[in-house]
Amino acid sequence: MGLALLLMTVGCGSSGSKGDAGVVEDGGPDAGPDGGNEDAGPGDAGTDPLACEKQRGVCAGARRALVDGAYESECTALSYGADYESAETRCDGLDNDCDGVTDPSIESRVTALPGGYEGGQISSLRTEAGVLVAVFDGATDARVLRLDENLKVQETSSVPMAWGRTGAARQYVRTSKLVRTSEGPALFYSTTNFLVPPLNAYLVPLEEDGAPKRGADGEVLEYRLLDRPQDEGRTVVAASTEHDRLVVLWTTGEPRTPPIQVMGTVVDSKGQVLVAPKALFESASTWTPSPGSALWLRNGELLVALVEESGDGKGTVRVRRLDAALEQVGEERAFTTSESPVPQLLDLGAAAGAPLASPVLVWRSREAPESLRWIRVAGHLFEGGQPVTWLEDTPGYVPWFGAFVDEGVLRLSWLSRFYEPGENNTPLYWGRLWTKDSGDAPVERTPGLELMSLNEHAMWVLMEKVASRRMATMYTATTDEGQFLDAVRYCTP
Template sequence: MCTALSYGSSYEAVETRCDGVDNDCDGVTDPATWSPVTPLAYPLLKNQVSSLRVAGGVLAAVFDRPVGARIVRMDTSMKQVDGTNVPVDVLDTSESVGTVRSQLLSTSRGPALYYSSTGVMADHTRGHLIPLDAQGRPVLGKDGSAVDVVLFDHPVGGVASDAAVAAGGSQVFVAWANGPYGPGAHEVLGTVTDLDGKVLAAPRVLMRMAPEGAIVDHVEVLGLSDGSFLLAVLQETGGLGDELVRLQRFDSDLLPVGDERTVHTVYSPTLQLVELGASPALLVRDTRNDDKLAVVKNLFDGGTQETVAVTTLDETAWFGATATSHGLEVAWLSVRSAGASGGDIEFNWRGRFWALGQKGAPKDWTPGAAPLPLHRFAEWVLLEELPERWMGALVMTSTQTPRTHVIQAVRYCSAPNPTP
């Protein structure tokens, strides 16, 4: 029988430790805790929301309004503490939410918010960096206004971009497509600046799509531990199933390092780069089956693919991943269409939240028997490492009646520490 006496010093009135023991004798070991973080004005795509681990908790950046970003601060239990509005240079108020690309970054001066947005006449895309303090408040300049550093200004609106910080924390690598997705971009450009916007490597073409007619589908970048950068471009050639992930490393002068590598993918894949120390890894839906989530390691040394998880038939994984002090962590929403129910079909999605648990086995952390109600835009999971082997995740749930969109946080136990 589970009693306080039999557990001795391991007993807790309310379980708080990630240790593989049912410390409060309620029959549930290392339970996950869920809490709402913030309601949203609109459903968010992956490029409109990001998170970052900071001292004392986690920051989340949300772009759900045309003239400002919101920085939400959570503690290490993933409970909301407070929030800050950050003014941003988003001029096209009719389309700004859809054209924004954003990412919270960790720099040598502290957290910073990267974002790119389209001008009012859709005649340019500009990349910005806003330095923040540890509470997510914008750093103020001498004139009392928030510092907003321009990193690039491209003479075409609506282009995809991404940014990463070098290992030393003082250089920012930005890459962007040379045109919007609709007409099709055929090149990816990039630049390196310091944290004040000083150009260290002038904008140049980093990758051209080939063969003729191929276009840029997605751009992602990563700072590597040796100070170099990795560019990943999802290239689409027009046919179903005919998509390619192209990978190239660059030094701080944006000169290529080694040869380009390619990974073939299934139709309409989702991908994410993760820095694992000695070598970066690529998370992607399996190159053979859409119901498998795979990690490709040793990207520039032949490439080895491992299956991370397999979803139920007719379901797909909307996933996120991060590197932690104890290895790769992956979590995903195992999602299926709920079928036509009238109204907006974008709300007809249901899913359960899974993550890798003890010994790498998938574990369902969904809070209850019913699946989570999801919007079609909820194809993302944000992950952050928390103290004492806890993990924090952010997902978006949505309901059609009443019409709501809410970022939800979950704290769950990663592979637990052994019992002393």
């Protein structure tokens, strides 16, 4: 797979007047076949003394405008036309800045990240005020960054952690996620005592700009959703904006204290329990179950993806429908996979059909230890829909993906990562960044097209729509200066 760049050459020569400026129609012979020298001055663009410096893209054929009786000494938009931009910002299928590249990807550095960040410790959500990114630094406060559509930080808010406010022992954040509830955006996070029980989970309501909401006493509002003295591990959360409900899933039990069960509870946006904690699934084998993903449907039902892993490279993803009381509805779908399938449930929306027809499941798999890694997608989950392979990754690489639905279109982004032994057999991680839209070929987005230096925690990406026809994928990058949250913005069809 190579870089897919569409190079378009579009004529945009103008005629007539532009205010008091005009473009001469017969300034000499046509420019040369190579489009002229973009760095040349007047009279040096090809053989035409009136040709503009830039001759690619929307600048092809451009001639110097006549302004107040004199030709522009250096061509501007008066000469190049309305589609010209000195630095390309539009997603319009044109080479607006005339550099030979149409709708280029744009890289940016969002913020520094101290230490390693695992997939559950950073999340994003677009609001009316911009793109929010929640970052846990291991301190007593979380940072919520508000980014503009160019992914530049405009504002930073602090969200005090529960243990910081109460003076309790410091906890370890296992999972976090920015969600949109019926009351607006909120930050969900779960904690353990450094990977051992107890398991706690909290919900902090946020303003649209990411600042935590406060009560009448000025204190930050925070609702405890879980208090599980004997449990630990990652949690899964999903919110419904239509019905004021959040579901939280987690695992209870361990091999020494069977059975191992996937548990669930439903609360409202103020933490009031609607469905008390109950067991949703218990493995009939010795395989270990865990929650993978959850999705509220438009008919008020809940979809959950549960993962069973054998411990020797085999796995199963089970998709079940649940009603509002977390009782199973109908038969489940089961998909054979490998270890760490990291399933994600998404809804393509009403344009894709009825509430049970529009959900899709995305997951990762491989058939044997030496085979390629795949990313697979299955739709029409309860109508017999079969998996479709979206990606067969390069041998030796492992894809860590994110998925996003944009106006009914499924879009994926992934870090394709591999490692090699370094000094003293310390693993060195490298990778490439890719995106793919439904029906299109994968496109490489690796900055500079050079292998990126990654670390052992670079096993996730975030995706957000930042403007019309512009998506962003965010990931962690490692350099000699440290670790950073980086982003690549790119145009969509």
